Amino acid sequence: MATIELNGLIKRYGQTTVVHGIDLSIQDGEFVVLVGPSGCGKSTTLRMIAGLEEISGGEIRIGGRVVNDFQPKDRNIAMVFQNYAIYPHMTVADNIAFGLYRSKLSKSQKRQRVEQVAEMLGLSQLLERRPSALSGGQRQRVAIGRAMVRDPAAFLFDEPLSNLDAQLRTQMRIEIKRLHHRLGTTSVFVTHDQVEAMTMADRIVVMRDGRILQVGTPLELYEKPIDVFTARFIGSPTMNLLPARLRDGGADLAVGGSVQVPSASATTSDILVGARPQDLVPTAAGSQGLTVSGTVAVVETLGSETLVYIESAGQTVIGSAPGRQIPRIGDHLTLHAPLERLYYFDKVTEKALAAQ
Amino acid sequence: MSVDAHREAASGGLWSRMSLGRKQVIWAWGFLAVPLLFYAVIRFWPTFQAFYLSATDWSLMRPAAFVGLENYKRLFADPLFWQVFRNTFMYLILGTPISLLISFVVAYYLDRVRFMHSFIRALYFLPFLTTAAAMAWVWRWFYQPVPIGVINDILSSFGIPQQPFLRSTSQALPAVLAPAVWAGLGFQIIIFLAGLRAIPVTYYEAARIDGLSEGAILRRITIPLLKPTLVFLVVFSSIGFLRIFDQVYNINTNDPGGPLNSTKPLVLMIYQTAFSSYEMGYAAAQTVVLFLILLVISLVQLRLMRDR
Numbered sequence: 001m002a003t004i005e006l007n008g009l010i011k012r013y014g015q016t017t018v019v020h021g022i023d024l025s026i027q028d029g030e031f032v033v034l035v036g037p038s039g040c041g042k043s044t045t046l047r048m049i050a051g052l053e054e055i056s057g058g059e060i061r062i063g064g065r066v067v068n069d070f071q072p073k074d075r076n077i078a079m080v081f082q083n084y085a086i087y088p089h090m091t092v093a094d095n096i097a098f099g100l101y102r103s104k105l106s107k108s109q110k111r112q113r114v115e116q117v118a119e120m121l122g123l124s125q126l127l128e129r130r131p132s133a134l135s136g137g138q139r140q141r142v143a144i145g146r147a148m149v150r151d152p153a154a155f156l157f158d159e160p161l162s163n164l165d166a167q168l169r170t171q172m173r174i175e176i177k178r179l180h181h182r183l184g185t186t187s188v189f190v191t192h193d194q195v196e197a198m199t200m201a202d203r204i205v206v207m208r209d210g211r212i213l214q215v216g217t218p219l220e221l222y223e224k225p226i227d228v229f230t231a232r233f234i235g236s237p238t239m240n241l242l243p244a245r246l247r248d249g250g251a252d253l254a255v256g257g258s259v260q261v262p263s264a265s266a267t268t269s270d271i272l273v274g275a276r277p278q279d280l281v282p283t284a285a286g287s288q289g290l291t292v293s294g295t296v297a298v299v300e301t302l303g304s305e306t307l308v309y310i311e312s313a314g315q316t317v318i319g320s321a322p323g324r325q326i327p328r329i330g331d332h333l334t335l336h337a338p339l340e341r342l343y344y345f346d347k348v349t350e351k352a353l354a355a356q
Numbered sequence: 357m358s359v360d361a362h363r364e365a366a367s368g369g370l371w372s373r374m375s376l377g378r379k380q381v382i383w384a385w386g387f388l389a390v391p392l393l394f395y396a397v398i399r400f401w402p403t404f405q406a407f408y409l410s411a412t413d414w415s416l417m418r419p420a421a422f423v424g425l426e427n428y429k430r431l432f433a434d435p436l437f438w439q440v441f442r443n444t445f446m447y448l449i450l451g452t453p454i455s456l457l458i459s460f461v462v463a464y465y466l467d468r469v470r471f472m473h474s475f476i477r478a479l480y481f482l483p484f485l486t487t488a489a490a491m492a493w494v495w496r497w498f499y500q501p502v503p504i505g506v507i508n509d510i511l512s513s514f515g516i517p518q519q520p521f522l523r524s525t526s527q528a529l530p531a532v533l534a535p536a537v538w539a540g541l542g543f544q545i546i547i548f549l550a551g552l553r554a555i556p557v558t559y560y561e562a563a564r565i566d567g568l569s570e571g572a573i574l575r576r577i578t579i580p581l582l583k584p585t586l587v588f589l590v591v592f593s594s595i596g597f598l599r600i601f602d603q604v605y606n607i608n609t610n611d612p613g614g615p616l617n618s619t620k621p622l623v624l625m626i627y628q629t630a631f632s633s634y635e636m637g638y639a640a641a642q643t644v645v646l647f648l649i650l651l652v653i654s655l656v657q658l659r660l661m662r663d664r
Contacts, residue, residue: 050561050565051564051565052561052564052565071564072561072564072565072567073564073565073566073567073568077565078565079561079562079565081558081561081562082558083556083558085556085558085559085561085562087559087577087580087581088581089580089581089583098562098563098566099566101566101567101568101572102566102567146562146566150566
């Protein structure tokens with residue numbers, strides 16, 4: 001177990017810089033998720049921590065040691081890949097034992113360790129099988145087993161759930177989380193799926209274009225996104241952002257009506273007012289909140305709730321209605337969000353003005 | 357034949373009443389009938405004809421008379437056959453491992469070369485596209501004594517005595533084999549490269565994280581995962597060396613088969629028996645023997661190298 005520190009980490013491919021000086025400090029035993037759209041540099045960052053990519057600048061410390069010039073094998077990390085990277089010509093037991101390739105344990109000790117790990121992952125019955133006889137979830141578990149068997153300082157996960165179907169993904173998510181609670185090993189997990197990030201992370205690192213935008217607990221990111229990108233990226237469906245114009249003590253919305261704005265230090269008078277679909281509901285709110293009305297264009301029934309897309313002054317606004325009250329398409333509907341659930345952003349800089 | 361029958365049935369309204377599955381089967385057999393017919397007439401019939409001929413004394417001039425196993429008895433008693441048999445196996449035993457080893461090493465390193473990768477690959481492939489006759493001539497000149505022969509030129513510049521190569525009974529076979537190996541290299545390299553490319557990069561990355569050395573990665577991951585490619589190339593190149601002919605025939609046009617038949621392979625013997633001596637029955641018997649050798653060796657190799 002160990003801490004991981006990134007100081008001014010840079011990665012260049014020729015003239016193109018893909019990671020622009022990242023600073024990040026990961027605590028011992030922490031589960032950190034790097035999340036962002038494809039090409040944001042999250043996988044590259046992980047691969048630099050693993051030692052699979054050379055570092056162009058900055059410094060990586062694992063457990064306090066600078067590992068910049070260490071071979072992957074000397075960093076005492078284990079990695080789980082998106083395509084599992086388990087060897088088709090070896091049995092499950094051999095695949096897991098591969099993690100112990102460099103260890104000095106005796107053959108029987110290794111065997112014992114493999115069995116122990118297999119037990120923990122529910123693979124005991126499958127040890128003599130070939131990967132081709134396993135399901136996707138079982139293969140992923142073998143890959144995790146190979147990572148676990150060595151008792152590494154840190155686990156690195158590179159989109160390990162992306163090849164699984166939706167149901168298995170949810171199940172593996174829970175298994176990985178449970179495993180982390182049990183082992184307490186420092187883990188870095190890369191994904192492009194914000195749901196995975198929210199559900200698994202102790203702390204989320206939101207990345208874009210090779211830079212870190214925001215670091216925080218899932219709830220911090222949800223409640224206090226520092227800019228429009230994070231606000232839209234975290235939470236599903238995406239937060240509504242309504243253009244508005246500042247005036248004394250409040251703002252006039254482009255879709256009609258006005259809202260109070262607590263304290264504003266915008267560069268211009270153009271702002272964006274944000275409201276999450278879950279907060280925008282068809283019940284009457286106080287006069288201070290946000291009110292949007294329009295015609296219902298699309299209804300998505302989820303059972304637990306119903307997502308309602310309404311058209312208002314040329315803009316689509318997403319709100320939610322209770323699961324059993326399904327509005328009809330074409331109906332006129334008014335949605336409200338309470339004042340304390342609103343977000344405000346500068347339209348030009350896209351930075352948050354003052355959350356809540 | 358069957359196609360016409362189905363067409364008739366179709367016009368009678370039977371076609372429209374058939375199930376989709378049945379229609380698909382009929383279409384499939386309709387298309388398969390063409391190559392099947394072709395193979396039956398062009399390939400299988402002559403093959404069986406050869407088996408029959410091998411039991412006759414046909415010589416183009418007079419009608420064939422059945423002689424039973426006489427041709428085979430004569431063949432196994434012929435010292436030339438055993439010489440040729442040995443030569444053929446020398447081509448196989450030397451050629452297959454050497455060519456596979458060289459092509460694997462080239463492919464393994466070429467796979468890592470980014471600089472002019474396609475160009476280098478094309479260079480290796482070029483001999484494969486060249487006609488054997490032209491290649492044999494060039495190599496024949498290589499093997500000449502000083503001042504024509506390049507190889508002897510180089511040897512003499514190092515003070516090494518002149519080598520007879522094609523004129524020696526012991527050096528002729530390797531000297532003929534070298535251009536044959538060289539000519540097949542490009543093809544084998546391409547196949548190896550494709551096999552290497554098919555191995556996911558993450559397998560290597562995972563191995564590097566687990567601490568395997570380059571040698572261990574090669575031994576424990578690359579080669580086992582290349583097994584299907586390897587099986588294909590071993591069988592393919594073995595058949596190629598067992599059937600070697602044009603390289604041998606062209607490199608010694610005035611004396612095909614080398615000094616004292618030291619380079620003569622089975623196919624060349626068949627060719628000479630059939631088209632110099634016109635002993636068609638005897639040649640057919642030799643062909644049957646070659647066929648059996650090829651069959652047995654291919655089956656044994658497939659058996660040995662098949663996955664558990």
